[in-house]
Amino acid sequence: MTTPPKIYSTEAIVLKHTPLGEADYLLTMYTPNRGKTRAVAKGARRVKSRLGGHLEPLMRASLLMARGQNLDVVSQAEALEGFRTVREDLQRVSQALCMAELVDAITPEEQPNYPIYRLFLESLRRLEGDAPPSLMPFFQLHLLEQSGFRPELYRCVECDSTLAPGLHRFAPDRGGTLCVSCHPPGLTILPLSLDTLKVLRFLQREVYNIAARLHLEPGTLLEMERLLGALLRCVLEREVKASRFLHQVSQDDRERAEAAASPANNIKE
Amino acid sequence: MTYDFLPSVAAPLARLIEEFHKLPGIGPKTAQRLAYYLIRMPAEEAHSLAEAILAVKERITFCTVCQNITESSPCPLCSSQSRDRSRLCVVEEPLDVLSLERTRVYKGLYHVLHGVISPASGIGPENLKIREMLERLKGNEVEEVILATNPSLEGESTAMYIHRLLLPLVPRITRLARGLPVGGDLEYADEVTLSRALEGRQEM
Numbered sequence: 001m002t003t004p005p006k007i008y009s010t011e012a013i014v015l016k017h018t019p020l021g022e023a024d025y026l027l028t029m030y031t032p033n034r035g036k037t038r039a040v041a042k043g044a045r046r047v048k049s050r051l052g053g054h055l056e057p058l059m060r061a062s063l064l065m066a067r068g069q070n071l072d073v074v075s076q077a078e079a080l081e082g083f084r085t086v087r088e089d090l091q092r093v094s095q096a097l098c099m100a101e102l103v104d105a106i107t108p109e110e111q112p113n114y115p116i117y118r119l120f121l122e123s124l125r126r127l128e129g130d131a132p133p134s135l136m137p138f139f140q141l142h143l144l145e146q147s148g149f150r151p152e153l154y155r156c157v158e159c160d161s162t163l164a165p166g167l168h169r170f171a172p173d174r175g176g177t178l179c180v181s182c183h184p185p186g187l188t189i190l191p192l193s194l195d196t197l198k199v200l201r202f203l204q205r206e207v208y209n210i211a212a213r214l215h216l217e218p219g220t221l222l223e224m225e226r227l228l229g230a231l232l233r234c235v236l237e238r239e240v241k242a243s244r245f246l247h248q249v250s251q252d253d254r255e256r257a258e259a260a261a262s263p264a265n266n267i268k269e
Numbered sequence: 270m271t272y273d274f275l276p277s278v279a280a281p282l283a284r285l286i287e288e289f290h291k292l293p294g295i296g297p298k299t300a301q302r303l304a305y306y307l308i309r310m311p312a313e314e315a316h317s318l319a320e321a322i323l324a325v326k327e328r329i330t331f332c333t334v335c336q337n338i339t340e341s342s343p344c345p346l347c348s349s350q351s352r353d354r355s356r357l358c359v360v361e362e363p364l365d366v367l368s369l370e371r372t373r374v375y376k377g378l379y380h381v382l383h384g385v386i387s388p389a390s391g392i393g394p395e396n397l398k399i400r401e402m403l404e405r406l407k408g409n410e411v412e413e414v415i416l417a418t419n420p421s422l423e424g425e426s427t428a429m430y431i432h433r434l435l436l437p438l439v440p441r442i443t444r445l446a447r448g449l450p451v452g453g454d455l456e457y458a459d460e461v462t463l464s465r466a467l468e469g470r471q472e473m
Contacts (some may be wrong), residue, residue: 016389047450053459057389059423082461087422090429097388097422104389242388252433 006067010034011080013060013120015100019045027055027074030103035111036257037067039072054079058086058096060121085128094129094249098242099123101140105236106147115146122208132212133221138203140228145204149235152176153201158184166194172230190230196223281309334405336398337380338363346379353377355412359402359431361385361419369417377415380405385418386427394430402431406438413441420447 012029015036020026025044030036044052054061054077064076083232086092107113114169123139126132134226145263147255155162156179163177171178177197178189199220278286291299307315331337332344339345346352346366356377360366371424381472382397406414414435418424428444435442448466449458458466 048453050454050457055463056461059459069324079459079461082459084461084464087425088429090433093422093426093429094388097426101389116448135455241391244391245386245388245393248393249430 004067007064007075008067009062009064011060012037013100013117013124014055014057015104016039016057017044017055023049025055026071028104030117031106032114032117033112035113035116036104036109037072038109039063039074040068041074044074051077056125058083058093058100060110060124061216081124082127083124086124088218090249091253092131093247094122094242095131095136096127098136098240098246099143101240101242102140102143102232103238104144105238106149108265111260113146116143119143119146124221125210126212133216134203134211137200137221137224137228138211140232141200141204144231144235148174150204151200151231153197153204156182158182163197166193168192168197170227170228170230172234175231175234188230190227192227193220193223196220200224200227332341335379335399336383337366337379351376355410356415357406357411357413357416358415360417361424361427365417375415377413378411381425382418385421385423386430387423388426397427399434403434403438406435411439413443414439416442416444420445 010031010033012031015028015030017025017027019119020040023043025041027039027041028036029039033088041051041055043049044055046052051074055074059079060081060083061077061079063078064269065072070074083096084117086096099120102115107116119139119142123135126135141151152175154159155177155178156160156168157171157174158178159182163179167180169178169180170176171184172189172190173187177192178184195217199214202214229240229243285304285307286297286300290297291302295303307318328340329338330340330342331346332339332342334343334347337344337346353376356375357380358369358375358377359372359380359382360369361382361384363381363383368379369375369379380398380402382390382399382402384397386392386394386397414429416428418427432442432444446469448462448469449455453464
C-alpha cells in the first residue's frame with residue numbers, strides 16, 4: 001500500500017469558517033475532487049495573515065494543503081474568484097450564504113460529487129451576474145437531485161398514478177406530488193397550483209441557460225419557495241438557518257419596492 | 270461529581286476542579302493542576318482572586334446607552350463632556366472599543382452590537398443591539414455614523430443591513446476603509462482587498 005502524499009493541492013469554495021483557538025479558523029470547504037472537507041487555516045484571523053483574505057466564506061481559492069493528524073492544514077492559499085458583487089449586496093450575499101448552508105447540510109464529508117461543485121460554482125457566478133429570481137429554486141432542485149433526493153413531480157408518491165392537471169398536492173415528507181384521491185394519514189400536505197407544478201418540472205428538466213429565461217410571477221415564486229423550503233426541511237431534518245435572514249431581507253426589499261412605487265411617497269414633505 | 274468515586278480527593282478540592290473544568294479551554298488535567306496550584310497559593314492571593322471574580326459579576330453591567338461593558342451606567346465614555354457627540358462609531362465587540370481608543374484619533378461615541386449577523390449560525394439582527402442603537406439615534410444630534418464592523422463576510426453583511434436602517438435617520442453614514450494592513454505584503458493580498466486598496470488610493 002502506498003502512503004498518500006503529505007502535501008497536495010486542490011481548489012475549493014469556502015462554505016463557512018468558525019473561529020478556532022487564538023487566531024485560527026476551522027474551514028468547511030467544498031472541493032471538486034474530495035467533496036466537502038474541513039481544514040485548519042492557522043493564523044487566518046490575524047490582520048496580517050497571508051491566508052485570511054483568501055479564505056473568507058464564498059471565496060473560490062487555490063490551496064496547498066498539508067495532511068495533518070486529524071484535520072488537514074492550509075499551507076498556502078490564493079483567491080481565484082472573490083464574488084465581490086455578491087459580497088457587497090445584502091440580497092445576493094444572503095442567497096449565497098443560504099446556498100452554502102444547503103451544500104454544507106446535504107453533503108457528507110469526503111465524498112466527491114463534482115456535479116454539486118459545478119452547480120454551486122455556476123450558481124455563485126449567476127448570482128454575481130444578473131441573479132434572476134429562478135436561480136434559488138433551480139439551485140435547490142438540482143442540489144436535491146445531485147444528492148439523491150430528486151423530488152417526484154409527475155406521479156403520485158402514494159399510488160404511483162400519473163397526475164391529472166389541476167388535481168395535485170405536495171407531500172414534502174414523501175418527497176413529491178400527491179394525487180387528490182390519496183389521503184395518507186398524518187402527512188403534511190401542501191397545496192400545489194398547476195402553474196407552480198409546471199415551473200418546477202421545467203426547472204428540474206432544463207439546463208440553467210434555458211431555465212433562466214423563464215419569467216416568474218411573484219405568486220409562483222413564493223409558492224415554490226414554500227414548497228422547496230418544506231421539502232428541504234424534511235430532507236435535512238432541520239431548519240435552514242440562513243433562510244430566515246434571506247426571508248427578512250427579501251421581505252424588506254419588497255416593502256421598499258412597494259413604498260417607492262406608491263405615489264404618496266413622491267410628495268416632498 | 271466526577272470525583273465521587275475517588276474518596277482520596279477531598280470534597281472542596283473536587284468541587285474546585287469541577288468549577289475550573291467548566292471554563293473554556295480547560296481540560297480535566299489543567300483543571301487539576303490549577304486546583305493543586307491554588308492550594309499552595311498564599312491565602313491573601315487566593316482571596317484577591319476570589320474577590321476579583323465576584324467583583325466582575327457584581328459590579329460590571331452594560332451601559333444603557335452604548336451597551337459597552339462598564340462599572341457605572343452610563344459609562345465614562347458616554348457621560349464624558351469632552352467627546353464629540355455628533356459622531357457614533359458602531360463596533361461588534363467591547364474589545365473593539367479598546368482597539369479604537371488606542372488609536373487616540375477618534376473622539377466620538379460608540380455603540381457595541383455584541384455580535385455580528387451570521388445567517389449560517391442563525392444569528393440574526395434581532396440578536397444584536399440594533400434596536401437599542403435605533404432608539405438612541407431618534408431625536409439625537411448625531412451627524413455621522415461610522416460602521417466599524419470587521420471587514421469579514423459577516424461584518425460586511427451587518428454593515429450593509431445597518432446601513433439600510435440608518436439611511437432615513439442619519440445624514441452621513443461611513444464605513445472604515447478597507448485595504449492593505451501596515452507591514453503587509455502585496456504578494457499575499459487577496460483580490461478583493463487589493464481592488465479595494467486600489468479604489469481607495471490617495472494623493473501623496
